[in-house]
Amino acid sequence: MSYKIEIQSLSAWFGSKQVLQDITMKIKENLVTAIIGPSGCGKTTLIRCLNRMHELTPRAKVTGRVLLDGEDIYSENVDPVTVRRRIGMVFQKPNPFPMMSIYDNTAAGLKLNGVADKHRLDGIVEKSLRAAHLWDEVKLELGKSGASLSGGQQQRLCIARALAIEPEVILMDEPTSALDPTAAAKIEQLIRILAENYTVVIVTHNMQQAARVSDFTAFLYLGKLVEYGLTKDIFENPKSELTEKYITGEFG
Amino acid sequence: MSRIIDTGLEELSVMLCRMGELTYETVSLSIKGCLNGTSVYSQVHEMSDALISMSDQAEDKTFELIARFQPVASDLRTIKSYMKIAYDFARYSRYALDISYINEQLGGLKECEEWITEYIEKMSEKVLNMVRTSIDALRSHSAQLAKTIAKTEEEVDKMYFEYLDKLIKKAPATSKCTISSVLVVRYLERIADHATYICESVIYLATGEKTTLR
Ligand SMILES: Nc1ncnc2c1ncn2[C@@H]1O[C@H](COP(=O)(O)OP(=O)(O)OP(=O)(O)O)[C@@H](O)[C@H]1O
Ligand SMILES: [Mg+2]
Numbered sequence: 001m002s003y004k005i006e007i008q009s010l011s012a013w014f015g016s017k018q019v020l021q022d023i024t025m026k027i028k029e030n031l032v033t034a035i036i037g038p039s040g041c042g043k044t045t046l047i048r049c050l051n052r053m054h055e056l057t058p059r060a061k062v063t064g065r066v067l068l069d070g071e072d073i074y075s076e077n078v079d080p081v082t083v084r085r086r087i088g089m090v091f092q093k094p095n096p097f098p099m100m101s102i103y104d105n106t107a108a109g110l111k112l113n114g115v116a117d118k119h120r121l122d123g124i125v126e127k128s129l130r131a132a133h134l135w136d137e138v139k140l141e142l143g144k145s146g147a148s149l150s151g152g153q154q155q156r157l158c159i160a161r162a163l164a165i166e167p168e169v170i171l172m173d174e175p176t177s178a179l180d181p182t183a184a185a186k187i188e189q190l191i192r193i194l195a196e197n198y199t200v201v202i203v204t205h206n207m208q209q210a211a212r213v214s215d216f217t218a219f220l221y222l223g224k225l226v227e228y229g230l231t232k233d234i235f236e237n238p239k240s241e242l243t244e245k246y247i248t249g250e251f252g
Numbered sequence: 253m254s255r256i257i258d259t260g261l262e263e264l265s266v267m268l269c270r271m272g273e274l275t276y277e278t279v280s281l282s283i284k285g286c287l288n289g290t291s292v293y294s295q296v297h298e299m300s301d302a303l304i305s306m307s308d309q310a311e312d313k314t315f316e317l318i319a320r321f322q323p324v325a326s327d328l329r330t331i332k333s334y335m336k337i338a339y340d341f342a343r344y345s346r347y348a349l350d351i352s353y354i355n356e357q358l359g360g361l362k363e364c365e366e367w368i369t370e371y372i373e374k375m376s377e378k379v380l381n382m383v384r385t386s387i388d389a390l391r392s393h394s395a396q397l398a399k400t401i402a403k404t405e406e407e408v409d410k411m412y413f414e415y416l417d418k419l420i421k422k423a424p425a426t427s428k429c430t431i432s433s434v435l436v437v438r439y440l441e442r443i444a445d446h447a448t449y450i451c452e453s454v455i456y457l458a459t460g461e462k463t464t465l466r
Binding site: 133185192193212213231232235236 | 254316319
C-alpha cells in the first residue's frame with residue numbers, strides 16, 4: 001500500500017502565533033486516517049494545510065512540504081485551485097447552498113469547473129448522490145431545496161458535492177458533530193465505503209468515532225504530533241503516556 | 253449499508269470456524285493414532301501449534317473489536333463468547349497433543365485387550381460427534397443445536413466413570429495399558445467438557461441465556 005500524502009516538517013502560523021510544529025507523517029492511500037486531540041491543538045489547521053486552504057486566512061503562514069503522489073503541493077508551479085480539486089473537503093456543519101436545489105448543490109462544483117453538458121451533469125449528479133448513499137432518498141425530488149433535507153441528509157449532500165468533482169482525497173472536519181447518533185452512524189458507514197476508492201482524512205473530537213472509522217490515528221497535542229500509528233495500536237496499547245491520558249479521558 | 257462492526261465480527265467468525273475445523277482434524281487424528289498405534293505426535297504437534305497461534309489471533313481480534321467499536325448487547329455477548337470459544341478450541345488441541353503423546357511415550361493402547369480398545373473407540377466416536385456439534389452450533393449460532401449436546405455429554409461422563417470401575421474390577425494385563433487407557437479416557441472426557449462449554453457459549457450469544465448443559 002502506497003502513501004497518498006507525505007507531510008514533511010510542516011509548521012503553520014496565524015500571524016506570529018505558531019500553531020503547528022514540525023509535523024511529519026505519511027498518509028496511506030485508500031484508507032481512513034483520523035486526527036484526534038484536544039480543542040485548539042491544531043487539527044483543523046493541519047487538514048487545511050493539506051489542500052492549501054490555510055493560506056486563505058490573512059497573515060497565515062506555512063513552511064515545510066506536503067507531497068501529493070510525491071509532488072509538493074506548495075511548490076511554485078502548482079496552482080492551489082488544482083490542489084483543492086484533487087483534495088476535497090467536507091465541513092463540520094452541513095453547508096448546502098440554501099437557495100439551490102439538491103441537483104444544483106451536487107453539481108455546483110462541476111459547473112464552477114465549466115461542465116455544462118446537461119447529460120453529463122445528470123450522470124455525475126446521480127453517481128455522486130449514489131456514492132453518498134443519498135440517491136434513494138432524494139431521487140424523486142432533486143428540484144427541492146438542499147436546505148429542506150435533514151441534517152444527516154444535508155451532510156451526505158455535501159459529501160456528494162465533494163465527490164462530484166472527483167477528488168482523490170477527502171478531508172472531513174468533524175463531519176458528524178452537528179448530527180444525531182443515527183445520522184452520524186450513517187456517515188461513519190459511508191466513510192468506510194468511501195475509503196474503498198478515496199483516501200480519507202477525518203478530524204474528530206470523538207475518540208470512539210476515530211476508533212471506529214479509521215485505520216490510522218494521529219494524536220495531536222499543542223501543535224505537535226505526539227503519536228501516530230495503526231488505530232488498533234493507538235487504542236489498545238498507546239506508546240505515549242500523553243496519548244494514554246487523552247484517550248482514557250484523564251485530560252482534555 | 254452494513255454496520256462498521258459487522259466486518260470485524262464476520263472476520264472473527266470465519267477465523268473461529270476455521271479453527272473449529274482444524275481442531276476436529278487434530279482431535280480425530282490423535283485418537284486414530286492412539287487406537288492404531290501409529291505415530292502422529294509430530295503432526296499433531298504442528299497442528300496444535302498452529303491452533304494456539306490462531307487462538308492468539310482470535311483473542312487479539314476480540315480485543316480490537318472491544319477497543320474500537322464499543323460493542324453492546326448481542327455484539328458484546330458474541331465477542332465475549334468468541335473469546336471463550338477460541339480458548340476452548342485451543343484446549344481441544346492441547347488434549348489432542350496429550351493423547352498423541354501417550355502413544356509416543358507409553359506405546360498407547362497397543363498392549364490393551366480388545367474390549368478396551370473397543371470401549372475407547374466407542375467413547376471417542378461420541379466425543380468426536382460432540383466436537384462436530386459444537387462447531388456446527390457455532391457456525392449457525394444455533395441454540396437449538398447447542399442444547400442437543402447435553403445428552404451425549406452425560407453419556408460420555410458415564411462412560412468415563414464406568415471405565416474406571418471396570419478397570420478396578422478387572423485390571424488389564426499390562427500397566428502400560430492401564431496408564432495409557434486411563435489417560436486417554438480422561439482426556440476424551442475433558443474434550444467433551446470443552447465441547448459442552450462451547451455449546452453453552454453459543455446459547456449465551458444467541459439468546460443471552462446463561463445455561464449449564466452439564
Ligand atoms: N483564524 C485564526 N486566527 C488566529 N488564530 C487561529 C485562527 N484559527 C485558529 N487559530 C488558533 O490556532 C490554534 C489551532 O486551531 P485549530 O482550529 O486548528 O484547532 P482544532 O484542533 O481544530 O480545535 P477544535 O477541536 O476546537 O476545532 C488554536 O490555538 C486557535 O486558537
Ligand atoms: Mg477544528
